[in-house]
Amino acid sequence: MRELLAQAWTVARKDLVLEFRTRTAVLSAVVFTALVLTVFNFGRDPTAVAATDLAPGILWVTFTFAAMLGLNRAFQLELENGALEGLLAAPLSRVSLYWGKLVANLVFVGVVEAVGLPLFVLFFDVPLGHALLPLVGVLALATLGIVTVGTLFSAMVIRTRFAELMLPVLLLPFLIPPLVLAVLATARLLAARPLSESLAYLKLLAAYDIVFLGVATMLFRYTVDE
Amino acid sequence: MNLVRKGRVITLLGLGLLAGVYVRALAFTPVERLQGPAQKIYYLHVPAAIWTEMAIVLVGLAGIFYLFLQDPRLDRFAEASAEVGTVFATIVLTTGPLWGKPIWGTWWTWDARLTSTLLLFFLYVGYLLLRSAITDPALRGRYAAVLGICGMCLVPFIHLSVYLFRTLHPQPIILKPGPPSLPASMLITWLCSVGAFTVLYVGLVTQRYGLSLQREAQGGIGG
Amino acid sequence: MADVPQNSGYMVAAYIVTAVILIAYAVSLYRRTPKP
Numbered sequence: 001m002r003e004l005l006a007q008a009w010t011v012a013r014k015d016l017v018l019e020f021r022t023r024t025a026v027l028s029a030v031v032f033t034a035l036v037l038t039v040f041n042f043g044r045d046p047t048a049v050a051a052t053d054l055a056p057g058i059l060w061v062t063f064t065f066a067a068m069l070g071l072n073r074a075f076q077l078e079l080e081n082g083a084l085e086g087l088l089a090a091p092l093s094r095v096s097l098y099w100g101k102l103v104a105n106l107v108f109v110g111v112v113e114a115v116g117l118p119l120f121v122l123f124f125d126v127p128l129g130h131a132l133l134p135l136v137g138v139l140a141l142a143t144l145g146i147v148t149v150g151t152l153f154s155a156m157v158i159r160t161r162f163a164e165l166m167l168p169v170l171l172l173p174f175l176i177p178p179l180v181l182a183v184l185a186t187a188r189l190l191a192a193r194p195l196s197e198s199l200a201y202l203k204l205l206a207a208y209d210i211v212f213l214g215v216a217t218m219l220f221r222y223t224v225d226e
Numbered sequence: 227m228n229l230v231r232k233g234r235v236i237t238l239l240g241l242g243l244l245a246g247v248y249v250r251a252l253a254f255t256p257v258e259r260l261q262g263p264a265q266k267i268y269y270l271h272v273p274a275a276i277w278t279e280m281a282i283v284l285v286g287l288a289g290i291f292y293l294f295l296q297d298p299r300l301d302r303f304a305e306a307s308a309e310v311g312t313v314f315a316t317i318v319l320t321t322g323p324l325w326g327k328p329i330w331g332t333w334w335t336w337d338a339r340l341t342s343t344l345l346l347f348f349l350y351v352g353y354l355l356l357r358s359a360i361t362d363p364a365l366r367g368r369y370a371a372v373l374g375i376c377g378m379c380l381v382p383f384i385h386l387s388v389y390l391f392r393t394l395h396p397q398p399i400i401l402k403p404g405p406p407s408l409p410a411s412m413l414i415t416w417l418c419s420v421g422a423f424t425v426l427y428v429g430l431v432t433q434r435y436g437l438s439l440q441r442e443a444q445g446g447i448g449g
Numbered sequence: 450m451a452d453v454p455q456n457s458g459y460m461v462a463a464y465i466v467t468a469v470i471l472i473a474y475a476v477s478l479y480r481r482t483p484k485p
Binding site for chain 3: 230233234237241244248252257259261262263264266267270271274310313316317320321324325327328426430433434437440441444445
């Protein structure tokens with residue numbers, strides 16, 4: 001187990017070093033997030049609908065888009081440089097490879113969300129208050145769900161034609177349950193409802209994460225092996 | 227090829243049974259007092275929805291066995307089940323609004339069954355698109371199995387999240403549908419319809435499976 | 450007691466649509482058979 005984790009961390013660190021050396025991908029994703037939030041602002045009539053009604057939906061649609069942006073690059077880089085072959089030849093367990101990619105993607109999306117959330121609070125004048133910590137929890141759970149399945153699928157679509165179109169098309173049905181649950185929980189939290197009211201949503205999010213983390217871990221080797 | 231012919235026979239049988247259901251539903255089953263004749267759409271809408279779900283579970287199960295056994299027959303079956311599932315989903319998604327308009331007052335309601343079926347439809351389409359984007363049969367079988375298994379695991383989450391989403395959005399209703407408390411004659415019609423759709427599923431899948439076999443025998447690409 | 454609603458038009462449409470979809474798919478399977 002420790003060996004697996006160590007290997008995973010090696011894979012993750014390699015990706016992250018590459019990522020933050022150039023910083024282009026992260027910056028693009030952050031800018032994209034800011035732009036989407038801006039577009040949403042002009043997409044509504046501020047006199048007609050209160051920001052707090054739309055806010056949870058806007059937040060999660062934005063983060064979903066940002067997550068999808070980040071997902072393809074993970075394997076794109078490998079494939080371009082033929083590094084994928086080298087990785088597979090190395091004595092690296094497929095599980096470690098998956099977890100490593102997963103961690104790298106999580107960090108990437110996490111950074112984007114860390115910038116996006118304050119922007120969101122700012123643009124839409126959202127009353128955070130005590131809801132910050134639970135909200136971060138919801139963010140973590142839902143993001144994990146999205147990136148877990150997304151990392152698995154991005155490994156597949158790389159080998160197909162029209163990869164950039166394929167990933168969103170395949171991924172979107174899988175994003176809807178975590179999206180729905182996250183929006184429901186976020187709406188409760190922003191309305192200053194007690195955490196107990198969102199418990200069902202959080203439990204289901206956690207269940208989704210556990211199930212798909214397990215399934216993706218087991219299935220990953222079929223996406224990269226011959 | 228034998229399978230295609232067998233499939234056609236079964237499908238014709240299924241269509242015949244369905245015609246029988248039509249007659250029974252339209253002429254010999256009482257009209258529901260509150261909803262009127264439109265309630266009879268239920269006899270087609272629900273059995274089709276049941277088989278839409280069953281088909282995707284079967285795609286997922288076939289995927290699991292395919293990854294272990296590498297048997298191309300499982301992959302052919304999965305492809306056939308996915309295509310037929312898409313057809314049944316289309317039936318649900320077209321009869322649903324035709325039921326919804328007279329009963330709920332709008333063409334589309336995000337009710338549990340319709341919403342779940344819409345998501346299943348997207349799963350099916352994605353599955354078929356993925357298959358069409360890969361030319362190597364072995365890779366295609368593997369990737370399709372991975373997607374199929376994930377899709378199967380997603381189904382319970384679809385139901386639960388749709389349920390949670392819906393309990394917050396009560397539908398404006400004109401007539402009260404709900405699950406009708408079915409008197410015997412309606413129940414029998416409904417069961418006959420489930421039977422007809424079952425036979426249709428078997429027949430159409432067999433035909434589609436046979437079609438894959440024929441193409442592989444001729445062209446070598448398969449599917 | 451209220452009248453039974455007169456909505457059989459929708460019912461007919463739905464029954465026709467279902468039959469059309471099924472028959473169209475069955476026919477498409479027939480047409481897609483490769484001719485030897």
